[in-house]
Every structure is written in structure tokens, then in C-alpha cells.
Amino acid sequence: xxxxxxxxxxxxxxxxxxxxxxxxxxxxxxxxxxxxxxxxxxxxxxxxxxxxxxxxxxxxxxxxxxxxxxxxxxxxxxxxxxxxxxxx
Numbered sequence: 782x783x784x785x786x787x788x789x790x791x792x793x794x795x796x797x798x799x800x801x802x803x804x805x806x807x808x809x810x811x812x813x814x815x816x817x818x819x820x821x822x823x824x825x826x827x828x829x830x831x832x833x834x835x836x837x838x839x840x841x842x843x844x845x846x847x848x849x850x851x852x853x854x855x856x857x858x859x860x861x862x863x864x865x866x867x868x869x
Contacts, residue, residue: 827846828846830847
């Protein structure tokens, strides 16, 4: 349930394409409960914590990667293009 408590508003990005890759990217909001169901069902989901590095170090969801919001575009190549990517 830690996931449910930690996530409030989640932005999902299907990274088959993207802004940083020069293409339009589908962006949708998804409920925390839906992300939880996907993860527990074994779906490939990457959680990206877009808060500051300091906030990430204080507390983050286990397995999440830290890419502060101001660096998302320049670090987009680090994000796998398959599966679901969830920014929170």
C-alpha cells in the first residue's frame, strides 16, 4: 500500500515516441489504484520520481528512478521506450 500513499497525481507516458524524441507523445492521467494493479499483475512499469533529487533521497517508491522535472527532456534517452512510464 506504500505505492498508494506515495502517489497522488500520476502522469503516464507510453514511450513508444516522445517530445524529446521529436514526436507527439500520448499523455494520460491514471489512478494510483490502476498503477498498483498493473505492477502487482507483473506489467512492465517504470516509475519516475520528478521531484528534486533531495526530495527523492528523503523518500521515494522502491524501484523508482530520479529524473527531476527540469531535466526530463535532456534525460529522456535514459528512459526505456517499451512498457509504461509513470511520472509522479
